[in-house]
Amino acid sequence: MPLPCNLVVLLSGSGSNLQAMIDAFSHRDSPVCIRAVISNRADAFGLERARAAGIETRVLDHAGYDGREAFDQALMALIDGFEPTLVALAGFMRILTPGFVRHYHGRLLNIHPSLLPRHKGLHTHKRALEAGDTEHGCSVHFVTEELDGGPLVVQAAVAVQADDTPETLAGRVHAQEHQIYPLAVRWFAEGRLCLGSHGVSFDGQPLAASGHLIRP
Numbered sequence: 001m002p003l004p005c006n007l008v009v010l011l012s013g014s015g016s017n018l019q020a021m022i023d024a025f026s027h028r029d030s031p032v033c034i035r036a037v038i039s040n041r042a043d044a045f046g047l048e049r050a051r052a053a054g055i056e057t058r059v060l061d062h063a064g065y066d067g068r069e070a071f072d073q074a075l076m077a078l079i080d081g082f083e084p085t086l087v088a089l090a091g092f093m094r095i096l097t098p099g100f101v102r103h104y105h106g107r108l109l110n111i112h113p114s115l116l117p118r119h120k121g122l123h124t125h126k127r128a129l130e131a132g133d134t135e136h137g138c139s140v141h142f143v144t145e146e147l148d149g150g151p152l153v154v155q156a157a158v159a160v161q162a163d164d165t166p167e168t169l170a171g172r173v174h175a176q177e178h179q180i181y182p183l184a185v186r187w188f189a190e191g192r193l194c195l196g197s198h199g200v201s202f203d204g205q206p207l208a209a210s211g212h213l214i215r216p
């Protein structure tokens, strides 16, 4: 794969995962070039992080579009203008249409705050505590049409403490997200990671269905 890998990041909020990527890839000889950050919300703090790092930003407000299909078509056109090798969802709070997901098949990653397949969807930290989980964490996966169900790349686990609240647990999980998302992006950029017809391969070998697992 030609280096550097052009990365486009989509977000809707704080952008701490974007910041982790900026910190990981803003050096000479980086295998990754963050070409643009796109948000559906003009007030997303992640846009400020991008501007501070000299990265191009765009806002595409979904409210201006008549339905998901129309928005996703416009979003694809905007993304493709940056000729991405890889697109990373980093807290992009939109459900994507099947056409969008298919268009970026094998080059669209997401980070989710749970040890998938446990706790797909929202409020994962609260749900992990309510379920009495002793272990919680985060997952990077390729995006497919199944929400939070695409093939896993890497997961990081944290131990749940007896006195954890959703907030304290979220803090520790977030810290792990900032480790594994840049790691997965780096693997992709270096050509070590790919999604083929038989699933994810890593260094030319099939990767276990649970992806790489990092334990404390």
Ligand code: GRF
Pocket (backbone or CB within 6 Å): 011, 013, 014, 015, 016, 017, 018, 046, 090, 091, 092, 111, 112, 113, 138, 177
């Ligand atoms: C993270 O918890 C991520 O797992 C989820 O959205 C959140 C984004 O956080 N997909 P941030 O905007 O990167 O701080």
